[in-house]
Amino acid sequence: MDTFPWEITLTVLGVVIPAVAGVYEYFFIGRKRLGYRIQMDTRAFGGEFAGARHPSLVLVRIENNGSVPVDVDDYMETDPVGLSVRFPRRRVVRAFDPTRRGPSSPTNAVPELNQDPERADPDVLRLPRVPLNRNEHYKVLVLLDELDGDAAPDRDGDESDAVMESRIKGGRITRTRYRAGVSRGVVALITVMASLIVALYYVSGEDSTAAVDCASGELTVVGSTAFRPVVEKAAESYREACRDAPGDVEIRIRAAGSQEGVRALDEAGRGAGEDGPAMLAFSDGHKGDGHPQLLPRPVSFSLFTLVVNKEAGVQDLTPEQIRRIYSGRHLNWKEVGGDDLPIALVGRYSSSGSRRALEERMLGGATEPNVTSHDCRGRVPRPDNPALRCERGSTAEVLDTVAEVPGALGYAEAHAAAGEADRLHLVRVDGHPAELDAADRGVYPYWATEYAYTYGQPPADSLVAGFLRYITLEVGQDVIREHGQRPCADLANPRLCRPS
Missing domain, CATH: 3.40.190.10 (Periplasmic binding protein-like II)
Incomplete structure (x- = not known):
């Protein structure tokens, strides 16, 4: 009986795995995808401001990190809302576009949103249905008030308790985090490929x-x-x-x-x-x-x-x-x-x-x-x-x-x-x-x-x-x-x- 063709098998795997990973990323998990990132979450002003007794500022970044554009019809929230972001134990006071980019600004529909404190869900920020091409993004600066009556603590953006509660058709919304290094997926792929190379080296040495x-x-x-x-x-x-x-x-x-x-x-x-x-x-x-x-x-x-x-x-x-x-x-x-x-x-x-x-x-x-x-x-x-x-x-x-x-x-x-x-x-x-x-x-x-x-x-x-x-x-x-x-x-x- 012939020995198992390890060299051929490992070589084929070295070609197939990156190809499958690319197809899976492009056509499945990454084809239509929005990401949101909390870039800042910090207390502000040191006292009462604009109706907020314990004010805090949160900077939210919305980005299209998929492989295809996202249109207004892809949002599943009730019209005209496209996305909802919840801030537990805090009340949304105002939201506006910090870049002030004019009439084409994604948040132009709600340049300054004064939330009604009597609403059943005052802790939810509602954003419009914004079409985003691949790699496009926009930012929203949100003024919040602490509902518990305590002074707002400083939070790292990645540690913020803000949560996106929306979906898009045929895709998904994920929370992204700032990373100075390589993503986990890339690290995993590199690890797998390095393991295949090492295995191929030893198999070649044995043969x-x-x-x-x-x-x-x-x-x-x-x-x-x-x-x-x-x-x-x-x-x-x-x-x-x-x-x-x-x-x-x-x-x-x-x-x-x-x-x-x-x-x-x-x-x-x-x-x-x-x-x-x-x-x-x-x-x-x-x-x-x-x-x-x-x-x-x-x-x-x-x-x-x-x-x-x-x-x-x-x-x-x-x-x-x-x-x-x-x-x-x-x-x-x-x-x-x-x-x-x-x-x-x-x-x-x-x-x-x-x-x-x-x-x-x-x-x-x-x-x-x-x-x-x-x-x-x-x-x-x-x-x-x-x-x-x-x-x-x-x-x-x-x-x-x-x-x-x-x-x-x-x-x-x-x-x-x-x-x-x-x-x-x-x-x-x-x-x-x-x-x-x-x-x-x-x-x-x-x-x-x-x-x-x-x-x-x-x-x-x-x-x-x-x-x-x-x-x-x-x-x-x-x-x-x-x-x-x-x-x-x-x-x-x-x-x-x-x-x-």
Whole structure:
């Protein structure tokens, strides 16, 4: 049996409830409606006035707060009276229009009403049948006398004991009150809609397996060490999202360098069956020549940066200075304005995508010089390379070595390097830091496209395809952004996945 479609139900309710509330307000309770409000009810003059021994003044506001006009034929009181307002324990002395608006005044029929004190109901104010269009109103100021003989107390308008005793045809008369905030009906509607949104959020969260496109099985991810933090976080998030899905999800990560990962995927694919190996390879940059069975998919636009030991006394280099350092023509930091300290180059193995991006984007296609040191401190003489240069196997190892060796210079993925900024300096290139905006403007050159490779086209229901869709099209994009990179889907041309 299928589960109840809560998401659809809550969404429909979110549309239907406001619509029903609007129809109900317009066609039923609010179609023809008068409201009356006591805006003032206070004692007056401090003594006898105009025949009132204990006078009080009341300001009554009559308004059409419905959705259609009210005509003279809509009143149900005896002609010519339209509305009756009772003031318990008080006598109506006079009533008049306080605005004095001339012949068109709604109360023009009774501009000054002198009530007969001998009437059976001297506490009732009678108002004429006044036609009111939508949102129109009029006011009546009433002079009252206390029948109990006591001085009139001050009353707040909302606390006045005045009561409307009339009706209108096909509608109703309601007492309105002044509110500085939102009406109760609007508050109730907002509360209901907010509850639906919260419920929809939790229902969507509980049903995250369907949205994530979960698949079960085993997957091995190889390749870039620079991209490894993204893959680790994405794998953790994918496993969590698919925890209730049928079948287990196991994702193993073996990051040994971009080119090493590409070779491992190609080798595994040659020995696999028709569906290909359960393996993904991530590479900083294109796979290069060979490996014709590997299919690329751009995943993110990645930034890299040079990093330097703080004792070097350098934080900014020009592209020409960088090329001269890696060619061995600058061997001491004082030659580029730094301290008197030998330059120690900390590089990556030839399988590294970070290294290849450096050679292509920063060194003009030249390769890094050969290794002349194992500990990055003592140099082994080599006639083909006057520089001191060592190699490390991962981004983390490069960062540690640069931070520890005086005068060391290396390179790393920008987000990972930023996390070590307290131990080393991130080098600006011609004054420009490793930032996405600078790369977009074409003034920062050290970047690469991160590719995901599969051996052929994996089955759509496989974990390879599911995880690849997750990291390129779904929640995995947020993980990429968290690590300072830009998903290819965010760029103007996702297929090229390069700055504009």
